Amino acid sequence: MAQSSDKWEGRWDRVKGKAREHFGRLTDDDVEEARGKRENLLGKIQEKYGETKEKAEEMLKDFERRHF
Numbered sequence: 345m346a347q348s349s350d351k352w353e354g355r356w357d358r359v360k361g362k363a364r365e366h367f368g369r370l371t372d373d374d375v376e377e378a379r380g381k382r383e384n385l386l387g388k389i390q391e392k393y394g395e396t397k398e399k400a401e402e403m404l405k406d407f408e409r410r411h412f
Contacts, residue, residue, distance in 0.1 A: 349382060355412065356380030362411050367403070369393055
């Protein structure tokens with residue numbers, strides 16, 4: 345289940361390191377540029393992994409299940 349934008353922003357400081365570890369192709373700058381915005385992180389995942397939006401969404405949902 346997708347988290348609301350407010351929940352993402354509120355928890356971002358605690359999970360941004362985990363996002364960097366989970367998505368190994370993302371740089372520290374990529375994670376910082378997402379700024380806790382779910383859609384921004386989704387775009388970075390699509391870009392760095394060369395995946396469709398649907399596949400990137402699955403990857404992000406997996407991350408949410410593990411860390412939210």
